[in-house]
Amino acid sequence: MATVSTKYTKTAVILHWLIGFGIIFMFLFGWYMEDLPKEAPKVMSFDLFDLGIYTWQLSAEVSPRTFYFNLHKSLGITILGLIAFRVFWRLTHPAPALIKTMKAWEKKLANATHHALYLIMVLVPLSGAAMALYSKYGIKWFGIPLAEGLGDDAMRDIFKNAHKIIGIILLVLLGLHILAVLKHTFVNKDGTLKRMTFK
Numbered sequence: 096m097a098t099v100s101t102k103y104t105k106t107a108v109i110l111h112w113l114i115g116f117g118i119i120f121m122f123l124f125g126w127y128m129e130d131l132p133k134e135a136p137k138v139m140s141f142d143l144f145d146l147g148i149y150t151w152q153l154s155a156e157v158s159p160r161t162f163y164f165n166l167h168k169s170l171g172i173t174i175l176g177l178i179a180f181r182v183f184w185r186l187t188h189p190a191p192a193l194i195k196t197m198k199a200w201e202k203k204l205a206n207a208t209h210h211a212l213y214l215i216m217v218l219v220p221l222s223g224a225a226m227a228l229y230s231k232y233g234i235k236w237f238g239i240p241l242a243e244g245l246g247d248d249a250m251r252d253i254f255k256n257a258h259k260i261i262g263i264i265l266l267v268l269l270g271l272h273i274l275a276v277l278k279h280t281f282v283n284k285d286g287t288l289k290r291m292t293f294k
């Protein structure tokens with residue numbers, strides 16, 4: 096008889112942490128970008144996020160806004176690819192059953208949050224990509240042109256608002272998700288977090 100796994104596959108664990116931290120980083124990146132001045136001199140090198148850790152050299156002069164917007168789009172598209180693979184993996188490798196000690200309402204809330212997280216996790220980068228597509232700039236992936244900009248300001252503004260609002264929903268869900276893990280780890284002490292590790 097086949098045994099039912101109590102843990103996620105190694106691939107699911109790697110994707111979970113890579114995408115989780117990737118998304119948190121993209122939020123911080125998005126907020127950093129918003130504060131960049133509209134008018135600033137073009138330069139050929141950037142001290143990444145002004146941290147003094149890595150200086151990015153370019154072959155042509157660009158404004159800080161162009162540089163960071165393009166980087167946000169490139170990383171966002173990469174994370175979207177990882178999310179697409181994660182959805183495929185989840186559909187072909189069912190998650191292990193939730194732990195037995197959870198109450199029925201906890202199981203329902205956990206399942207609903209996990210499904211909503213999958214949906215919203217896809218919609219945040221998709222709305223960003225749609226905004227970039229309708230802008231006059233289009234989408235480049237680390238310098239490789241993926242799509243020309245359509246230059247439709249009305250549609251760009253719709254997706255710009257969507258990117259913000261769906262982003263806030265993702266933050267709320269992520270907060271709920273993290274609070275639940277903290278409760279299981281420190282209050283119930285039921286080993287829930289271990290299911291998403293290699294141990």
Ligand code: HEM
Nearest residue numbers: 118121122125126129168171172174219220223224227259
């Ligand atoms: C992976 C998930 C992503 C997250 C979590 C994310 C997050 C954010 C955040 C927090 C902002 C600032 C919004 C604000 O408060 O004003 C932002 C702005 C932006 N994002 Fe994303 N983003 C993601 C993916 C993408 C992708 C894939 C693209 C395009 C290919 C993109 C394009 C943009 C652009 C162009 C802006 C600037 C909007 C403006 O002010 O004109 N994002 N993003």
